[in-house]
Amino acid sequence: MNRAAPIADPAAPLARRNPVAKLAAAAVLALALVVSLDPVAPALALAVELAVVPLFGIRYRVLAQRAWPLLISVLGAVLTLFLFAADRHHILTDALALGLRIVAVALPGVLVFATTDPTDLADALVQNARVSARFAIGTLAAWRLVPLLGQEWRLINAARRARGVDPGRNPVARLRLFASATFTLLVGAIRRGTRLATAMDARGFDSGIPRTTARRQHFTRTDTAFIAATCGVAALAVTVSVLAGTFRPVFS
Amino acid sequence: MSTVRLRGFGHRHAGRRRWAVRGIDLEIRHGERVALLGPSGAGKSTLLAALAGLLPPDSGEREGSIDIDGLDPREARPRTGIVFQDPQSQLVMERAGDDVAFGLENRGTPPGEIPGLVDAALRRVGFPYGPTRASNALSGGEQQRLALAGALVTRPGLLLLDEPTANLDPAGADLVREVLDGIEDTTQIIVEHRIAELVGQLDRVIVLEPGGGIRADGPPERVFATHGDQLAADGVWVPGHPVTAHRARVTPGETLLRTESLAYRPVFDELDGVTVRAAEALAVLGPNGAGKSTLALLLGGLLAPSGGCVTATPELAGADAAVPPHKWRASALARRIGSVFQNPEHQFVTAKVRDELMLGAAQPVRIDELLVRLRLDALAEANPHTLSGGEQRRLSVATALAAAPRLLILDEPTFGQDRRTWTELVALLAELRDEGHGVVAVTHDADFLTALDARELRLAPARLAAA
Numbered sequence: 039m040n041r042a043a044p045i046a047d048p049a050a051p052l053a054r055r056n057p058v059a060k061l062a063a064a065a066v067l068a069l070a071l072v073v074s075l076d077p078v079a080p081a082l083a084l085a086v087e088l089a090v091v092p093l094f095g096i097r098y099r100v101l102a103q104r105a106w107p108l109l110i111s112v113l114g115a116v117l118t119l120f121l122f123a124a125d126r127h128h129i130l131t132d133a134l135a136l137g138l139r140i141v142a143v144a145l146p147g148v149l150v151f152a153t154t155d156p157t158d159l160a161d162a163l164v165q166n167a168r169v170s171a172r173f174a175i176g177t178l179a180a181w182r183l184v185p186l187l188g189q190e191w192r193l194i195n196a197a198r199r200a201r202g203v204d205p206g207r208n209p210v211a212r213l214r215l216f217a218s219a220t221f222t223l224l225v226g227a228i229r230r231g232t233r234l235a236t237a238m239d240a241r242g243f244d245s246g247i248p249r250t251t252a253r254r255q256h257f258t259r260t261d262t263a264f265i266a267a268t269c270g271v272a273a274l275a276v277t278v279s280v281l282a283g284t285f286r287p288v289f290s
Numbered sequence: 291m292s293t294v295r296l297r298g299f300g301h302r303h304a305g306r307r308r309w310a311v312r313g314i315d316l317e318i319r320h321g322e323r324v325a326l327l328g329p330s331g332a333g334k335s336t337l338l339a340a341l342a343g344l345l346p347p348d349s350g351e352r353e354g355s356i357d358i359d360g361l362d363p364r365e366a367r368p369r370t371g372i373v374f375q376d377p378q379s380q381l382v383m384e385r386a387g388d389d390v391a392f393g394l395e396n397r398g399t400p401p402g403e404i405p406g407l408v409d410a411a412l413r414r415v416g417f418p419y420g421p422t423r424a425s426n427a428l429s430g431g432e433q434q435r436l437a438l439a440g441a442l443v444t445r446p447g448l449l450l451l452d453e454p455t456a457n458l459d460p461a462g463a464d465l466v467r468e469v470l471d472g473i474e475d476t477t478q479i480i481v482e483h484r485i486a487e488l489v490g491q492l493d494r495v496i497v498l499e500p501g502g503g504i505r506a507d508g509p510p511e512r513v514f515a516t517h518g519d520q521l522a523a524d525g526v527w528v529p530g531h532p533v534t535a536h537r538a539r540v541t542p543g544e545t546l547l548r549t550e551s552l553a554y555r556p557v558f559d560e561l562d563g564v565t566v567r568a569a570e571a572l573a574v575l576g577p578n579g580a581g582k583s584t585l586a587l588l589l590g591g592l593l594a595p596s597g598g599c600v601t602a603t604p605e606l607a608g609a610d611a612a613v614p615p616h617k618w619r620a621s622a623l624a625r626r627i628g629s630v631f632q633n634p635e636h637q638f639v640t641a642k643v644r645d646e647l648m649l650g651a652a653q654p655v656r657i658d659e660l661l662v663r664l665r666l667d668a669l670a671e672a673n674p675h676t677l678s679g680g681e682q683r684r685l686s687v688a689t690a691l692a693a694a695p696r697l698l699i700l701d702e703p704t705f706g707q708d709r710r711t712w713t714e715l716v717a718l719l720a721e722l723r724d725e726g727h728g729v730v731a732v733t734h735d736a737d738f739l740t741a742l743d744a745r746e747l748r749l750a751p752a753r754l755a756a757a
Contacts (some may be wrong), residue, residue, distance in 0.1 A: 198590055200624065
């Protein structure tokens with residue numbers, strides 16, 4: 039399964055926003071939260087993020103299904119910090135702050151990719167953010183082939199078993215087999231990538247003629263307002279944390 | 291429509307000593323439908339790539355001239371279209387309509403004109419779905435139709451086809467040929483291994499001579515009448531030259547493997563009573579997506595079923611017969627059941643052709659004999675990943691033969707093979723069968739079925755819930 043396939047109602051008010059606007063909003067929040075080490079700012083941001091989830095057309099239950107690997111890794115990070123941190127003084131607040139921070143930074147990213155079709159993202163990057171088509175469309179085309187890699191990996195390992203190659207419990211043999219299967223996977227991926235590049239070339243991609251676009255992506259005033267609102271949320275979170283006296287910038 | 295002219299044309303890939311193609315003098319007129327034939331390595335694909343403008347000056351050395359309507363192929367590229375063999379790696383976009391639009395966008399077509407042109411191109415190839423259909427949810431034949439729409443949408447004067455039906459089942463290949471036959475206003479040049487079904491819609495056949503020049507050129511009937519025997523001996527699939535059949539000389543022996551309510555959801559379920567016997571060839575047939583390859587993996591002990599079971603008999607597995615094959619140790623499995631995969635590269639684990647055969651070989655003495663019979667002797671020291679597609683396929687079959695398992699399972703063993711290799715493979719498999727081995731082959735190849743005197747197992751089309 040393609041984990042990035044849209045799971046949201048595409049007509050929801052925030053899901054409909056221009057992909058570039060959504061990316062920018064996620065970046066603003068991430069930047070604000072990365073610089074502050076306290077639990078208050080991420081807690082506030084996270085509260086707002088969770089409150090707007092329905093506006094992205096995603097149900098909380100679906101979100102939980104999609105995001106559980108994230109939650110588990112956060113739990114791991116928090117637990118590690120709690121058990122092994124050298125500074126035992128503020129250990130509880132530190133661990134809490136770290137956990138909240140990771141979730142508050144990652145959730146916007148999850149929302150963006152859950153509500154954005156890859157084709158729309160590439161189109162918007164080219165049309166609204168002036169990213170080169172060579173990069174955006176090229177990446178998009180390669181992205182189509184990603185699900186094939188998982189299938190390929192299973193076949194490669196089955197093929198090795200068919201040849202009687204079986205590492206058993208020997209860790210060195212396991213590692214060697216893993217390396218050789220990875221090599222085979224890479225050879226295949228490069229071959230397929232080269233064929234795809236040739237096919238794109240043959241269809242006139244990147245030939246120097248100015249490209250037109252079949253699908254228009256519009257960056258509207260609502261999109262600007264959406265980014266501005268996100269900036270407001272980020273500013274609010276940091277301000278509250280400063281006023282509460284808990285703000286600790288990362289570079290102090 | 292385009293006219294193609296070549297004068298003493300030759301191309302040598304950078305770093306190679308041998309010319310891939312040389313001494314070609316040709317003129318292909320407006321609207322002609324031409325097939326390029328020749329033994330493996332005669333330079334068909336290189337010639338096609340040159341015509342498509344896909345050989346940049348730094349790719350090698352060129353001699354003579356090549357032009358399309360008086361232009362260098364690279365400059366003529368806006369008026370040529372090319373369709374390749376593998377549908378997966380030539381579709382660019384997620385949705386069918388977007389993919390057809392791709393070529394138009396690249397040529398700077400005004401956005402307002404694009405939807406109309408896309409719809410017309412999809413109609414032209416008889417695409418049965420709307421433009422938002424996901425290209426991943428299409429069958430191979432439908433994907434190739436879509437690729438054709440993507441090439442035709444720019445109204446090319448010259449359409450180049452590099453084995454467009456080689457990866458397809460017979461129904462899919464029919465779909466593609468039907469579209470090609472309906473194209474009136476384009477010069478078509480096609481490279482294809484099996485052309486018997488295509489001959490009726492060709493104006494002209496050109497046979498390349500390996501090592502340079504053209505051996506024959508003319509209407510298909512005339513070329514095949516005068517050069518047919520020689521071509522067949524060189525490995526070209528010539529219509530009307532039947533292949534030798536290998537009647538089974540022994541009656542099928544004991545059962546080696548059987549299935550009970552075998553299921554692998556969602557591909558198929560409740561597959562009952564499939565038996566694989568010693569000294570018998572079993573051909574697994576059915577359309578793309580029916581689960582033939584999945585069945586091969588299940589029978590080969592390489593996949594755990596989601597329901598039911600595959601049971602080996604004591605004849606095949608001795609005391610291990612109580613355990614299902616997918617739980618056997620790999621070494622035990624490889625001694626009893628050999629599997630040859632569709633993509634040969636998946637199976638290579640060493641860095642040399644000879645080592646590949648030594649790995650798990652039952653009788654190391656037979657290796658040299660196998661190398662010679664499958665014409666791999668000159669390549670014994672080469673890295674398997676550097677071989678050509680046909681050589682890789684021969685090697686993957688050879689490795690399974692070297693291990694001499696009691697049961698051999700092959701997935702599309704004759705895919706894209708020239709006639710010579712094909713004949714040799716079939717002869718080897720027939721020998722194995724007559725020595726008492728079981729042979730199971732997933733195949734679309736009707737000739738293979740007849741030549742091996744195989745029993746047929748036909749899988750029904752899958753009920754694809756997700757598509």
